[in-house]
Amino acid sequence: MSKEIRIAVVGVGNCAKSLIEGVQYYQDLRSGDEASGLAFTDIGGYLPRNLKFVAAWDVDARKVWRSLSEAIYALPNCAMDIIPDHDVSSAVEFGTQVRQGPRMDGVADYMLDFPETVSFRPKEDTSNEDNIRDVVRHLKERKVDVILNYLPVGSREASKFYFDAALEAGCHMVNCIPVFISGTEAKEWEQKFIDKGLTIVGSDMKSAFGASRLSQIIQEAMLDAGIDVTQHIQLNMAAMSSQGDNRPCGHTANTDFLNMSEQHRLKEKHISKENVIRGQNKIRGKSMDNRTLFAGPSLTVHAIGNNPSGTDTKVCNIDMVAHGFAGARYFLTARLEVQDSPNSAGVVIDAVRFCKVASELGVVGFLRGPSAYTQKTPPVQLSLQQSLDECQALARREITEYTRPQLKENKPQAAELDHGFNDSDQD
Ligand SMILES: NC(=O)c1ccc[n+]([C@@H]2O[C@H](COP(=O)([O-])OP(=O)(O)OC[C@H]3O[C@@H](n4cnc5c(N)ncnc54)[C@H](O)[C@@H]3O)[C@@H](O)[C@H]2O)c1
Structure with a gap:
């Protein structure tokens, strides 16, 4: 079993900065240690230091074509510095560069009206933009396990682009933003991830204590x-x-x-x-x-x-x-x-590990317990205790009544799985 969980970040903003710095910060954590700021030290044998950032996409001129380790410190990012000397070399694989992705609906035009110190400045030259074939090729070359969707709220087209790439490249997805939250859309995407034998956690991060x-x-x-x-x-x-x-x-x-x-x-x-x-x-x-x-x-x-x-x-x-x-x-x-942003990083360190462990156990589709624990709009809302119980079971590598129907061998169908919200709730 490879102990590394290889991650691609889409959107190198404040949340990505806190997450990457956090993985660096918790490098010395060992199984059984208690760590302030994390709900789980060990998830199925994976520690925070097993996360490795190996690919990234953005559109901001101050971030693209720079090393990911430097780009997280570029304006307009303003999250607190967790690593004072900015050395995140244990968390980021050497040579990882932020690539230029398609802008699509990621940047609203009105963002350009704000001063550049606090707003986006997308790179104008689109000749270097990755198209879907480039993105899929890069994901495969970098052997990415999990993609994190950290795009700005409202990025439906751009999210679809990276969801499609995840399916084609065989990557799990943690959907940190509120897109595809209607019952209909969630079921459609879940079926696609099931068909590819992949897991998904979503949607819209719920921070550790926000x-x-x-x-x-x-x-x-x-x-x-x-x-x-x-x-x-x-x-x-x-x-x-x-x-x-x-x-x-x-x-x-x-x-x-x-x-x-x-x-x-x-x-x-x-x-x-x-x-x-x-x-x-x-x-x-x-x-x-x-x-x-x-x-x-x-x-x-x-x-x-x-x-x-x-x-x-x-x-x-x-x-x-x-x-x-x-x-x-x-x-x-x-x-x-x-x-x-730091408040949101711990749940993502967990969500990524849940994806990896669940897939090793043969579970596919939306992870209902981890989604309810770490996201605002999971396929099913649970009480805090129920969601924590489900996460703890997965951390112990146990299958529960929620995960059993989602074992690959049971040929799950999204339409038959529990989706707590009906379409009229969210469409
Ligand atoms: N606690 C939290 O911070 C929290 C909680 C829940 C959800 N979220 C969501 O997570 C997402 C990320 O949050 P953040 O604070 O890092 O946002 P941010 O604004 O700091 O970062 C977004 C990044 O996406 C980049 N981007 C814009 N369009 C792009 C495109 N087409 N392709 C690639 N990159 C593009 C921007 O340049 C920027 O670097 C947001 O949607 C936010 O609402 C955050």
């Missing part, structure tokens, strides 16, 4: 206590706040938030974030009629002037009203401030 996880936990706890949640509003904002950063100038939201400042791009993000809250009502059979269960994806904050710097800090405010014993009222407000 707004979604917090909303899920509070919603679960109240519902399980018999309390009726009549309002759960989660609002998110990207803004420098109280994290001790005393840089003198103002800050603008990171590119993930800027990219979502136009409504049409964030429709699926909105649905996906609300799925986390509503899913907990749904799996318990609790009514959502006349309840306000809302998650607003972003309030983008801009600094004044032409030379702002980006902030990777995200602030979430939750406002809830609930009714308990004999109608007695609860008002709950919560505020969570996180460093957004």
Whole structure:
């Protein structure tokens, strides 16, 4: 069994930076060690240091055709530096270069209106762009096991391009963004991955402890206590706040938030974030009629002037009203401030290892437990405990009632597998 999990990154932004630096940071971790910031040290014999970054695609002129180890430090990336001397040589295979992929719908035109320090600057010359044949050839040459989709929200065409390439090159996929989240699309893609004997984790990352996880936990706890949640509003904002950063100038939201400042791009993000809250009502059979269960994806904050710097800090405010014993009222407000991109890296270190272990056990298609644990819109929403139990079983290399029907030998059909959301929920 090869101990290396070879990874391709599509979109070398803040999340890729934190992930790659994180794999470098946890290099010395051994099985049985407890590590702050990771839910799992050992997944089926794989440790974080078994992840190796061997391929990458982007479109930004400051990143393409540079080594991946350098490109993660290029503007407009603004996530915290985890590795102060920028030496990520254990995590990134020597010679790995960021290739230029097709732009398609990855970069919204309005991103060009923001100063270049905080926004995308796609490379104009398209003559070097990889087409699908080049991408598939490169994935095969680099022996890529898993592709990470880290494209900006709203990149449907570009995501399809890399999904197709994954299927052709025989790579598992971790779909970190909210695309293909309707029941119909999820089933169609799942069948294609099953037919190729591949796994998929998706969709739309749920960070280790971010707004979604917090909303899920509070919603679960109240519902399980018999309390009726009549309002759960989660609002998110990207803004420098109280994290001790005393840089003198103002800050603008990171590119993930800027990219979502136009409504049409964030429709699926909105649905996906609300799925986390509503899913907990749904799996318990609790009514959502006349309840306000809302998650607003972003309030983008801009600094004044032409030379702002980006902030990777995200602030979430939750406002809830609930009714308990004999109608007695609860008002709950919560505020969570996180460093957004590092917060997302741990679940991806796990998701990648789940793909590898599941495929070694002969499981194909969407990994339901890991998807529910690490993503906002999995094929089935589970309670936090159920999803954790499923992940722990897979980490022990055990097959469960969820994974058994997905064994290759059982010839799974996506249409017959559990898809908790029907089409009208998400289409
Ligand atoms: N906690 C989190 O940060 C979190 C949680 C859930 C989901 N996500 C999602 O993960 C994705 C990545 O987040 P991020 O913060 O790294 O975003 P980012 O804006 O920092 O990075 C996106 C990268 O994609 C590149 N890109 C744009 N179009 C491209 C194309 N056609 N081909 C290749 N590359 C292209 C950009 O140049 C940029 O480097 C986003 O969709 C985000 O919403 C993030």
